[in-house]
Amino acid sequence: MALQPKSKPVDSALATGRRGWLSRLWRGSGGWHPTQQNEAYLFLLPSLAGLLVFTALPIVAALALSLVRWNLVGAPVFVGPANYVELLTRDDAFRKAFWNTLYFVVTIVPLQLAIGLALAVALNQALRGIKIYRVIYFMPVVTSIVAAALVFQWMFNRDFGVLSALIWKLGEWTGGAITPPDWLNSTVWAKPAIVLLTLWKNVGFTLVIYLAGLQAVPQELYDAATVDGASGWQRFRNITLPLISPTTFFLLVIQMIGAFQLFSEPFVMSRGQGGPAQATLTLVFYVYQNAFRFGNMGKAAAIAWVLFVFIFVCTLVQNRLQRRWVHYEAGEV
Amino acid sequence: MSAPSLASAEPRPPLRPLHLLLHLVLICGSVAMLLPFVWMLSTSLKTPPQIFTYPPVWIPNPIAWENYRTTVSVMPFGRFYLNSLIVATSITVLQLLTSSLAAFAFARLRFRGRNVLFLLYLATLMIPFQVTMLPNFILMRYLSWFDTYQALILPPAFSAFSTFLLRQYFLGIPLDLDEAARIDGASSFRIWWRIVLPLSGPVLAALTIFVFLNNWNDFLWPLVITDSIEMRTLPVGLSVLQGQHSVRWNLLMAGSVIAMLPVLVVYIVGQKWFIQGFTMSGLGGR
Numbered sequence: 001m002a003l004q005p006k007s008k009p010v011d012s013a014l015a016t017g018r019r020g021w022l023s024r025l026w027r028g029s030g031g032w033h034p035t036q037q038n039e040a041y042l043f044l045l046p047s048l049a050g051l052l053v054f055t056a057l058p059i060v061a062a063l064a065l066s067l068v069r070w071n072l073v074g075a076p077v078f079v080g081p082a083n084y085v086e087l088l089t090r091d092d093a094f095r096k097a098f099w100n101t102l103y104f105v106v107t108i109v110p111l112q113l114a115i116g117l118a119l120a121v122a123l124n125q126a127l128r129g130i131k132i133y134r135v136i137y138f139m140p141v142v143t144s145i146v147a148a149a150l151v152f153q154w155m156f157n158r159d160f161g162v163l164s165a166l167i168w169k170l171g172e173w174t175g176g177a178i179t180p181p182d183w184l185n186s187t188v189w190a191k192p193a194i195v196l197l198t199l200w201k202n203v204g205f206t207l208v209i210y211l212a213g214l215q216a217v218p219q220e221l222y223d224a225a226t227v228d229g230a231s232g233w234q235r236f237r238n239i240t241l242p243l244i245s246p247t248t249f250f251l252l253v254i255q256m257i258g259a260f261q262l263f264s265e266p267f268v269m270s271r272g273q274g275g276p277a278q279a280t281l282t283l284v285f286y287v288y289q290n291a292f293r294f295g296n297m298g299k300a301a302a303i304a305w306v307l308f309v310f311i312f313v314c315t316l317v318q319n320r321l322q323r324r325w326v327h328y329e330a331g332e333v
Numbered sequence: 334m335s336a337p338s339l340a341s342a343e344p345r346p347p348l349r350p351l352h353l354l355l356h357l358v359l360i361c362g363s364v365a366m367l368l369p370f371v372w373m374l375s376t377s378l379k380t381p382p383q384i385f386t387y388p389p390v391w392i393p394n395p396i397a398w399e400n401y402r403t404t405v406s407v408m409p410f411g412r413f414y415l416n417s418l419i420v421a422t423s424i425t426v427l428q429l430l431t432s433s434l435a436a437f438a439f440a441r442l443r444f445r446g447r448n449v450l451f452l453l454y455l456a457t458l459m460i461p462f463q464v465t466m467l468p469n470f471i472l473m474r475y476l477s478w479f480d481t482y483q484a485l486i487l488p489p490a491f492s493a494f495s496t497f498l499l500r501q502y503f504l505g506i507p508l509d510l511d512e513a514a515r516i517d518g519a520s521s522f523r524i525w526w527r528i529v530l531p532l533s534g535p536v537l538a539a540l541t542i543f544v545f546l547n548n549w550n551d552f553l554w555p556l557v558i559t560d561s562i563e564m565r566t567l568p569v570g571l572s573v574l575q576g577q578h579s580v581r582w583n584l585l586m587a588g589s590v591i592a593m594l595p596v597l598v599v600y601i602v603g604q605k606w607f608i609q610g611f612t613m614s615g616l617g618g619r
Contacts, residue, residue, distance in 0.1 A: 036442045036443060036444060036521065037443075037444045037445060039438075039442060039520075039521045039522075040438040040442040040443070040444035040447070040521075041438075041444065043434045043435060043437055043438035043442065043521070043525070044434070044435050044438045044439075044450065046430075046431040046434060046435075046491075047431040047432060047434060047435035047491055047496060048435065048450070050431060050487075050490060050491025051454070051457055051491045051492075051493060053472075054465065054469060054487065054488040054491055055457045055460055055465050055491070055493070056453070056457060057468070058464075058465035058467075058468035058469055058472075059460050059464060059465055061468035061471075062464050062465060062467055062468050065467060065468060065471075072471075072474075119358075119359070119362060122355045122358055122359055123359065125351075125352070125355055126352060126355045126356055126359060127352070128356075129356070129359075133359050133363060134604075134608065135601070135604045136363045136366050136367060137362065137363070137366055138604070138607070138608055138611075139366060139367075139370070139597065139600065140366060140369075141611065142546060142596050142597065142600045142607060143550075143593050143596065143597070144549075144550045144567065144568050144571070144592050144593060144596070145550060145552060145568070146550075146552055146568035146569075146571045146572050146592070147373075147568070147571060147588075147589035147592045147593050148369070148589075150571065150575060150585050150586070150588075150589050151369045151370075151372065151373045151586065151589055152369065154372070154373075154376065154582050154585070154586065155369060155372060157582075159385070159387065160384060160385050160386070160387060160389060161389075162368070162372050162389050165387065165388050165389050168387075168388075169388075200365070200366065200369065204366070205611060208608050208611060208612055209611075209612060212612050257461070260461075261461055261462075261463060263463075263552075263553055264552045264553065264568075267552075267572075268572060268575065271575065271576070271579060272572075272576070284463050284553075287463055287466075287467075288553070288557070291467055291470070291557075292557055297467060297471070300467055301464075301467050301468075304461075304463050304464040304466075304467065305464060307461065307463065307464070308460070308461055308464045311459075311461060312459060315459070
């Protein structure tokens, strides 16, 4: 960089003098170049405009939309809170979708965290082959969810799917005590099939994030604990878990939000139907059905808003609860 | 590297049986991870009678390469590819450009309302796409953009998350560099282009991979905003194939291989960057 200052006034007083009332309007804090104000807004403009048009205003528009009845043709009819009333009092499909979604959240999230952490700890201890394992476990994360769901749908095929074949084999050894369910056509087993798919798909992500957290835990702590005669389990319980709790919290919130928004997996695995007797209908799936199949935009928006509020509340609750179990003192990644 | 520390790298004697057990668990897990890929590939090369056999065979005999030709002839996968490529690339470029400009303003410029605006950005992070999807859909129809590239590209092209992530990173670059450049008469734009961006290589690479892959694999928005077969992206095209040939598993699996393979190949070659990309994007969002 040349050390020749160009003939631009760097003195802010000079610049202010030239700009008069405008610069007083723009004046920021503490001896900064007032032109930075205008520049900053220029820098922000594209991103801010885009976010306003495609995110901030639509959220308000969605609220307005949830108060009308409209099938995209003709004029919207204002119905007030009727859509919400209908959902919360006499819409069986909504109730089903709600409980299904909750089922997915409370099964996927803990399993995902537990398996991911167990694998990460194992990988961190195994010393050898960590690279290869990591590549393999992360592979499903980069795949297309639609392709993955198709493959699982085929694997879960009762008569010719490879998973059913494995269970038939087990059945032979146990003398016919175990037979595979008709996974995707069973009201009981369709949901676990989807849970298995999401675990396979995402456990690599959980594992990789946990691994980053584990590798930030200082080895000295383990050494000191070993000297004090702590067992392996005690070391895990009293050092590892507290120190990676910020990672756990992050993953918990991310996975929870993801599970609430489950759509592609049930959509593809049920061929767009929502499973036998709506067993795999999720809230987002129901939003999709109402908006694009039943021509019920208002109701779809109302469901989306209920989901939004629900996610928001759950995230706030998690945020409250984190004070009790998340340690930020040390080892922050 | 400093001199080797006194504490040895391996404080406890290696427990052989434990390690064996760990590897056993990890290998079982790896098999479970890889099995669907193998099953997909195997099925994609089977003739119809081989698909419906019990017990299932893993090695197809004869190998039905023509499944791929058939799949590509019943569905224009080339077109799907092109669409996915256009859409994911455009979104990534636009998102990195707009987010890095905004992040620069938030991290390195002072202006009135900076904190309020940043809070607004943080607030939009909380909004699930499914809620804004419906008004966006209506807006696109109103603009007569339904079933066009603009509709596929523009709504996802602006991201509070990317802005937030880049801002976190930009804050770590010494401000003295800007000061010195300003004394030399450089404009903010020049500082952004010549100083801040070149010093942000790792986070830009991470975000590029993250954003590209997410949009390459995105399903819901392309599904609702496109209609004609020539505007479909890969995942949507695959689900259309499923709708039309729901029991021709060899074709469905061939389609899945076609959809997965390029990403998998690129991933195997550059796995380090992929994993880094997700880790950085993941943890940066805290």
